[in-house]
Amino acid sequence: MNSSPQRSLLRFLTCGSVDDGKSTLIGRLLYDTKSIFEDQYEAIKTSSEQRGEQGVNLALLTDGLRAEREQGITIDVAYRYFSTPNRKFIIADTPGHIQYTRNMVTGASSANLAIILIDARHGLTEQTNRHSLIASLIGIKHVVVCINKMDLVGYKKELFEQIRSDYEQFSSKLQIVDVQFIPISALNGDNVVDKSANMPWYGGSTLLYLLENIHVSGDENLIDCRFPVQYIIRPMNDEYHDYRGYAGKVAGGIFKKGDIVMALPSGFVSKIKSINTADGELDEAEPGMSVTLLLEDDIDISRGDMLVRENNQPSNGQDIDMMICWLNEKKLVVGGKYAIKHTTQDARCVVRDVHYKININTLHRIEDDKNIGLNDIGRISIRTTRPLFFDSYRKNRHTGSMILIDEATNETVGAGMII
Amino acid sequence: MPTKNIYLKELESESIYVLREVAAQFERSALLFSGGKDSIVLSYLAKKAFAPAKIPFPLMHIDTGHNFPETLTYRDEWVKKIDARLIVKNVQDSIDKGRAKEEKGYNASRNLLQTVTLLDAIEELKLDCCMGGARRDEEKARAKERFFSHRDEFGQWNPKNQRPELWDLFNGRKNMGEHFRVFPLSNWTELDIWQYIKEENIPLPNLYFTHQREVIERDGQLLAKSDFLNLRETEKGKMMQVRFRTIGDMTCTGAVLSEASTIDEIVAEVAASRVTERGTRSDDKRSETAMEDRKKAGYF
Numbered sequence: 001m002n003s004s005p006q007r008s009l010l011r012f013l014t015c016g017s018v019d020d021g022k023s024t025l026i027g028r029l030l031y032d033t034k035s036i037f038e039d040q041y042e043a044i045k046t047s048s049e050q051r052g053e054q055g056v057n058l059a060l061l062t063d064g065l066r067a068e069r070e071q072g073i074t075i076d077v078a079y080r081y082f083s084t085p086n087r088k089f090i091i092a093d094t095p096g097h098i099q100y101t102r103n104m105v106t107g108a109s110s111a112n113l114a115i116i117l118i119d120a121r122h123g124l125t126e127q128t129n130r131h132s133l134i135a136s137l138i139g140i141k142h143v144v145v146c147i148n149k150m151d152l153v154g155y156k157k158e159l160f161e162q163i164r165s166d167y168e169q170f171s172s173k174l175q176i177v178d179v180q181f182i183p184i185s186a187l188n189g190d191n192v193v194d195k196s197a198n199m200p201w202y203g204g205s206t207l208l209y210l211l212e213n214i215h216v217s218g219d220e221n222l223i224d225c226r227f228p229v230q231y232i233i234r235p236m237n238d239e240y241h242d243y244r245g246y247a248g249k250v251a252g253g254i255f256k257k258g259d260i261v262m263a264l265p266s267g268f269v270s271k272i273k274s275i276n277t278a279d280g281e282l283d284e285a286e287p288g289m290s291v292t293l294l295l296e297d298d299i300d301i302s303r304g305d306m307l308v309r310e311n312n313q314p315s316n317g318q319d320i321d322m323m324i325c326w327l328n329e330k331k332l333v334v335g336g337k338y339a340i341k342h343t344t345q346d347a348r349c350v351v352r353d354v355h356y357k358i359n360i361n362t363l364h365r366i367e368d369d370k371n372i373g374l375n376d377i378g379r380i381s382i383r384t385t386r387p388l389f390f391d392s393y394r395k396n397r398h399t400g401s402m403i404l405i406d407e408a409t410n411e412t413v414g415a416g417m418i419i
Numbered sequence: 420m421p422t423k424n425i426y427l428k429e430l431e432s433e434s435i436y437v438l439r440e441v442a443a444q445f446e447r448s449a450l451l452f453s454g455g456k457d458s459i460v461l462s463y464l465a466k467k468a469f470a471p472a473k474i475p476f477p478l479m480h481i482d483t484g485h486n487f488p489e490t491l492t493y494r495d496e497w498v499k500k501i502d503a504r505l506i507v508k509n510v511q512d513s514i515d516k517g518r519a520k521e522e523k524g525y526n527a528s529r530n531l532l533q534t535v536t537l538l539d540a541i542e543e544l545k546l547d548c549c550m551g552g553a554r555r556d557e558e559k560a561r562a563k564e565r566f567f568s569h570r571d572e573f574g575q576w577n578p579k580n581q582r583p584e585l586w587d588l589f590n591g592r593k594n595m596g597e598h599f600r601v602f603p604l605s606n607w608t609e610l611d612i613w614q615y616i617k618e619e620n621i622p623l624p625n626l627y628f629t630h631q632r633e634v635i636e637r638d639g640q641l642l643a644k645s646d647f648l649n650l651r652e653t654e655k656g657k658m659m660q661v662r663f664r665t666i667g668d669m670t671c672t673g674a675v676l677s678e679a680s681t682i683d684e685i686v687a688e689v690a691a692s693r694v695t696e697r698g699t700r701s702d703d704k705r706s707e708t709a710m711e712d713r714k715k716a717g718y719f
């Protein structure tokens with residue numbers, strides 16, 4: 001396989017209700033890009049035969065665990081991989097049921113793009129709305145609406161156009177920047193990898209072409225410099241006697257050698273002496289890169305601190321408002337205390353107030369029921385035990401997100417997006 | 420030559436982030452080292468993650484006693500090269516102590532017994548985290564594995580109650596006696612690993628390259644003839660030109676016919692390959708959910 005150095009990574013998520021054809025579509029993408037191996041193919045062929053299905057059921061490729069196979073549904077996030085000479089793809093495959101909102105949120109949190117499947121025979125459903133809302137809330141900027149099973153509706157253009165305009169009307173209320181529509185048949189492969197001969201009226205690109213070519217590099221915040229310190233590297237040997245490196249992943253902006261930076265919370269200012277990696281020094285580091293920063297001055301910095309620009313600082317405070325998606329059977333408790341993880345910081349918080357819950361099918365605010373239970377999304381206020389440095393989630397997904405942890409069970413119970 | 424390939428750089432960055440997170444969140448971790456290419460790449464990345472300091476955790480080899488001799492030679496050289504500390508725990512000791520029972524028959528392997536030795540080592544050394552080189556693309560049950568995978572006090576994995584893992588916020592909190600398995604290479608595929616080995620010029624055990632070897636053909640697999648393999652009367656060794664795609668025990672790691680003698684040739688072969696690397700492992704063929712069952716019990 002030839003792979004050009006420009007070949008980048010795209011992480012996307014697939015959403016649809018049960019039976020919309022999600023597994024079939026993923027199977028199709030894997031199969032048509034030759035990402036399926038013979039033994040995997042043989043295994044699903046045997047399973048298909050044992051189940052008395054006609055043909056090879058590509059959907060079986062993505063059905064992982066035994067419990068799921070028994071129930072015939074996907075119940076957790078599973079990750080799939082395929083690549084083409086242009087890109088490597090990571091698919092977060094998440095279930096569609098309402099009771100699995102938490103899984104979708106999980107899969108979406110690291111994705112750049114969401115594929116939303118609609119069964120052409122049914123058009124928009126409550127699930128479509130919910131998936132789109134969650135995608136928008138979790139900050140996905142690109143949505144590809146695949147109108148599937150076109151073969152069952154005679155490949156009719158009018159139907160596609162109708163669903164498209166219905167969706168556009170609905171999604172105008174959301175904050176998704178880029179929405180595209182493709183009529184497909186996952187089962188037969190129309191417009192998935194190859195252009196469909198059955199829909200000459202469709203002038204757009206195939207799904208794979210779109211996935212290969214979509215630009216997502218602009219999704220990161222390249223302006224506001226944020227470097228959460230993750231780990232301190234101190235060799236403590238003769239050769240590197242005074243070496244003190246601040247290791248971490250750039251969460252925003254571009255850090256350059258020679259930049260003046262400020263350490264939070266101390267407020268000390270210093271200059272970047274060098275940006276190190278095991279492969280040598282770099283002139284600059286951009287979001288997503290794991291590097292080690294060395295400063296000119298010996299100032300006291302530890303894990304959880306953040307390096308920023310003096311004239312561009314994040315918010316700093318203990319009272320934080322956020323949208324929360326609840327991930328646990330035990331309901332959120334107002335007045336309850338939780339542990340939090342935010343960037344590389346650990347802290348604790350108390351939940352002050354629930355402002356409203358969202359009806360995730362209609363987007364309406366529910367103000368009279370403030371019970372936030374499993375799979376609910378709502379707006380809350382918290383107060384933290386010590387000041388955090390944060391941005392709004394819209395501005396920066398890394399410095400604007402946090403998880404809430406139940407201190408008794410240590411389970412991750414809430415996913416917060418700072419407003 | 421460090422890689423210039425953008426997607427490999429991204430994967431590398433992600434793995435380094437996870438390795439540093441382990442060092443920051445856990446007190447006593449170890450990197451499970453088998454001598455296979457995945458754990459080689461993982462330890463190579465660990466070296467990068469903490470350079471110029473030493474890797475802040477030891478490598479741990481659960482030695483079944485059925486290794487290829489080449490693996491052990493490589494292991495000792497590699498550990499020196501990356502300046503790491505090595506801990507070896509022997510399955511034989513677990514057997515001698517009566518903690519584990521040797522399988523019988525022609526397909527006997529010590530693969531499952533490793534779990535006992537590993538869990539004992541975790542308890543003895545009070546490890547709170549073991550890193551492994553497993554990848555999600557390897558096998559169906561692995562596709563849902565988290566980066567940070569929580570294990571109860573019996574070392575068991577509960578696939579139905581995994582902690583949700585959001586953004587890059589890893590929750591490594593646990594109670595006494597519990598531990599974590601962490602998989603920094605989760606998002607790599609077999610081809611990514613090879614591509615990376617090639618671009619970074621990472622040395623490998625020569626088992627991965629073509630060589631002449633006496634093999635036994637069994638159930639469509641080519642197994643290396645060795646003292647550890649119980650032969651049926653009808654089975655005869657045959658010299659063949661082979662290499663290995665994965666490295667595990669001599670008893671269950673199948674060879675493939677191959678002329679590939681350089682990484683480039685291996686990359687080309689893997690890219691064109693039509694069988695997954697796990698397809699050469701008889702331990703996975705025992706049942707359709709073999710891996711899931713082993714993982715629940717505390718396997719790697």
Ligand SMILES: Nc1nc2c(ncn2[C@@H]2O[C@H](COP(=O)(O)OP(=O)(O)O)[C@@H](O)[C@H]2O)c(=O)[nH]1
Pocket residue numbers: 016017018019020021022023024025059148149150151152184185186187188
């Ligand atoms: N006719 C037709 N059937 C499809 C298409 N896509 C999926 N299906 C069928 O719809 C059913 C549900 O598909 P599946 O992929 O399992 O749906 P999932 O629940 O969303 O993963 C299966 O019987 C598929 O064969 C399509 O494009 N055309």
